[in-house]
Amino acid sequence: xxxxxxxxLFFLIGVFLVxxxxxxxxxxxxxxxxxxxxxxxxHRFSIEYQDYEIRLPPEGIEVQVGEYVExxxxxxxxxxxxxxxRPDSTMVFQMQVLPGRxxxxxxxxxxxxxxxxxxxxxxxxxxxxxxxQNAIHVTQ
Amino acid sequence: xxQLGRTEKWTLRFAVVALLFLALSGFEGMLMRTQLYAPEAxxxxxxxxxxxxxxxxxxxxxxxxxxxxTAHPIVGVYGFIYMAVFGAFYFLVPYLLDKPIKYKKLxxxxxxxxxxxxxxxWGAGFFGMFNALYTLYWPLPxxxxxxxxxxxxxxxxxxxxxxxxxxxxxxxxFSTVLSKSNPRSYNFFQFLRSAYGIxxxxxxxxxxxxxxxxxxxxxxxxxxxxxxxxxxxxxINAFVLLTAGALILVYxxxxxxxxxxxxxxxxxxxxxxxxxxxxxxxxDGNALIYTAGVWYLLIPLLTGRRLFGANVVKTVIMVDLLxxxxxxxxxxxxxxxxxxxxxxxxxxxxxxxxxxxMGLTIFASMMTVWLARPVKMTPALKFALGSMFGFxxxxxxxxxxxxxxxxMVFHNTQWVVALHAHTFLLTGVGMMLFSVLYALVPMLTxxxxxxxxxxxxxxxxWIVGSVGxxxxxxxxxxxxxxxxxxxxxxxxxxxxxxxxxxxxxISIGFLAFLVNLVGTLGLRNVLALFVPERxxxxxxxxxxxx
Numbered sequence: 001x002x003x004x005x006x007x008x009l010f011f012l013i014g015v016f017l018v019x020x021x022x023x024x025x026x027x028x029x030x031x032x033x034x035x036x037x038x039x040x041x042x043h044r045f046s047i048e049y050q051d052y053e054i055r056l057p058p059e060g061i062e063v064q065v066g067e068y069v070e071x072x073x074x075x076x077x078x079x080x081x082x083x084x085x086r087p088d089s090t091m092v093f094q095m096q097v098l099p100g101r102x103x104x105x106x107x108x109x110x111x112x113x114x115x116x117x118x119x120x121x122x123x124x125x126x127x128x129x130x131x132x133q134n135a136i137h138v139t140q
Numbered sequence: 141x142x143q144l145g146r147t148e149k150w151t152l153r154f155a156v157v158a159l160l161f162l163a164l165s166g167f168e169g170m171l172m173r174t175q176l177y178a179p180e181a182x183x184x185x186x187x188x189x190x191x192x193x194x195x196x197x198x199x200x201x202x203x204x205x206x207x208x209x210t211a212h213p214i215v216g217v218y219g220f221i222y223m224a225v226f227g228a229f230y231f232l233v234p235y236l237l238d239k240p241i242k243y244k245k246l247x248x249x250x251x252x253x254x255x256x257x258x259x260x261x262w263g264a265g266f267f268g269m270f271n272a273l274y275t276l277y278w279p280l281p282x283x284x285x286x287x288x289x290x291x292x293x294x295x296x297x298x299x300x301x302x303x304x305x306x307x308x309x310x311x312x313x314f315s316t317v318l319s320k321s322n323p324r325s326y327n328f329f330q331f332l333r334s335a336y337g338i339x340x341x342x343x344x345x346x347x348x349x350x351x352x353x354x355x356x357x358x359x360x361x362x363x364x365x366x367x368x369x370x371x372x373x374x375x376i377n378a379f380v381l382l383t384a385g386a387l388i389l390v391y392x393x394x395x396x397x398x399x400x401x402x403x404x405x406x407x408x409x410x411x412x413x414x415x416x417x418x419x420x421x422x423x424d425g426n427a428l429i430y431t432a433g434v435w436y437l438l439i440p441l442l443t444g445r446r447l448f449g450a451n452v453v454k455t456v457i458m459v460d461l462l463x464x465x466x467x468x469x470x471x472x473x474x475x476x477x478x479x480x481x482x483x484x485x486x487x488x489x490x491x492x493x494x495x496x497x498m499g500l501t502i503f504a505s506m507m508t509v510w511l512a513r514p515v516k517m518t519p520a521l522k523f524a525l526g527s528m529f530g531f532x533x534x535x536x537x538x539x540x541x542x543x544x545x546x547x548m549v550f551h552n553t554q555w556v557v558a559l560h561a562h563t564f565l566l567t568g569v570g571m572m573l574f575s576v577l578y579a580l581v582p583m584l585t586x587x588x589x590x591x592x593x594x595x596x597x598x599x600x601x602w603i604v605g606s607v608g609x610x611x612x613x614x615x616x617x618x619x620x621x622x623x624x625x626x627x628x629x630x631x632x633x634x635x636x637x638x639x640x641x642x643x644x645x646i647s648i649g650f651l652a653f654l655v656n657l658v659g660t661l662g663l664r665n666v667l668a669l670f671v672p673e674r675x676x677x678x679x680x681x682x683x684x685x686x
Binding site for chain 2 (some may be wrong): 001002004005006008009012016019020023024027029030031034035077078079081085086088089090091092093094095096098099100101102104105116118120121122123124125126127135
């Protein structure tokens with residue numbers, strides 16, 4: 001191997017290591033609880049999907065800043081998505097909701113406010129309607 | 141009239157139809173962007189088109205959007221890219237091996253079957269309103285209160301024709317490489333053995349298998365090795381998608397005859413793994429290896445210098461094939477039911493294998509150009525360099541989204557489809573195919589492209605338009621704009637408008653290319669590719685009177 005190729009390969013290895021190490025650490029905040037620790041959630045919220053509807057718990061979703069909560073989504077028909085969005089439309093997190101599976105994710109909100117829930121996976125022509133405003137209330 | 145041989149003629153036919161499919165796919169893309177900007181903007185056109193649709197169907201704008209979104213990638217990938225690849229490989233493989241295509245009669249079969257298959261899929265969307273998207277996530281394609289039954293059956297028939305056709309093409313290509321019409325002949329297992337680089341691996345460990353012909357060292361051009369190895373992915377892709385399509389077709393036929401099958405019999409996660417494993421062979425398999433092969437072929441030809449680091453390049457081709465077999469989980473990073481070890485290893489770490497293989501590929505190509513200075517910046521070289529830029533940009537975007545942590549906010553957003561997929565396809569693969577056309581047309585016809593100004597117009601408008609469009613939509617994705625979602629409230633309009641402007645630039649650039657191509661070949665010669673020459677001969681202008 002030519003020395004220039006070798007140097008280039010070392011450079012690529014360096015980029016690979018730095019990028020992967022950094023993004024696996026809590027520099028990406030949610031890696032702390034999604035990858036490194038297995039926190040016990042303070043609340044568990046069940047969400048049901050069926051016939052283009054997102055059925056949230058009837059008592060609503062009230063969360064406190066800094067506490068771990070678990071969202072468990074099940075679908076009775078096709079594949080959907082569970083995405084949580086800020087009022088300015090930016091995404092907080094998401095997961096796919098596959099039928100026949102308990103799809104769950106643990107999250108810790110760091111900012112109080114209200115959040116919207118939207119299906120992030122196409123499920124048929126009425127997919128765009130699957131949008132629940134102010135679905136999650138996060139308090140201090 | 142230009143006198144062309146049979147192979148040259150078929151290659152140009154494939155190229156012309158590929159360009160028509162590119163135009164159709166691009167037109168659909170522009171329509172969808174327009175709808176995203178102003179949801180009711182196409183109302184008038186839709187009313188007219190509805191008169192062409194059978195029955196009393198009066199689809200909504202949303203249904204039309206998703207039907208178009210289903211047809212658009214099929215036309216773009218299997219219409220434009222595959223047709224162009226068929227045409228280019230049917231010329232280059234025999235040309236480089238100095239032996240004819242093994243089954244010449246299969247060439248027109250491939251040509252027509254691909255057109256028929258793509259048009260059936262397109263028709264299933266346009267007339268049948270099939271809308272399950274190319275992802276076909278189970279059980280949506282068999283959920284007939286959301287997806288039209290006849291549309292689903294029609295689409296699967298079209299998809300099956302395309303996949304069978306790709307298998308026929310691959311068979312013909314392998315048969316040609318392996319045929320015994322000259323000393324460079326190998327049996328299938330010997331070829332496969334070399335395709336996976338086994339002799340090279342053995343050599344690495346100090347052993348030499350003298351009985352196994354090593355294609356690398358027997359003088360087979362690197363391009364052919366890349367085509368052979370990429371075609372392994374092509375075959376797997378076609379086979380897997382064929383099985384998925386057949387499954388959906390069986391469900392459709394049972395439903396049609398009144399005894400619907402239970403969708404729960406198929407596990408959605410298992411299906412998704414199987415489907416993505418096969419589908420990803422295009423995105424992360426043959427597209428990369430074919431592209432690398434084309435660079436390995438064109439760059440030395442255009443610069444007049446031997447490929448830098450040829451031995452490393454051969455190893456890279458082998459490694460890339462292995463990598464392509466194991467990266468599919470990066471499409472399932474949003475599935476929390478997918479085992480974590482799969483998401484981390486297959487989804488993230490192995491995906492980085494492509495960073496190394498493509499990184500070394502681009503380095504070898506760029507070093508070849510650098511060491512060959514001063515080089516003449518021919519149109520083909522210019523577009524080849526543009527395509528490398530596209531792969532770098534799309535590759536970096538891909539590595540960011542194929543990350544366990546970052547995928548949390550990028551999955552299924554416009555980032556994925558724009559900055560990654562469209563940059564790869566339009567800037568990367570698109571410019572690579574234009575590079576091939578700029579190199580091949582003079583080779584086939586002995587005619588040089590007429591207008592340098594139009595070539596430059598094509599180059600700059602294409603690269604600025606495609607990068608601008610991808611960047612705008614990618615930024616929209618980073619702000620939460622989802623792909624596969626029709627925003628009926630007209631959100632993200634600023635980003636969409638910039639993307640539309642990018643699309644307009646691409647279209648003008650493409651038009652410049654077409655004008656130049658037809659101006660170079662002559663309209664009569666282009667028509668002569670498709671209609672009998674005697675028809676045109678009768679319309680030749682009378683010779684001038686003395």
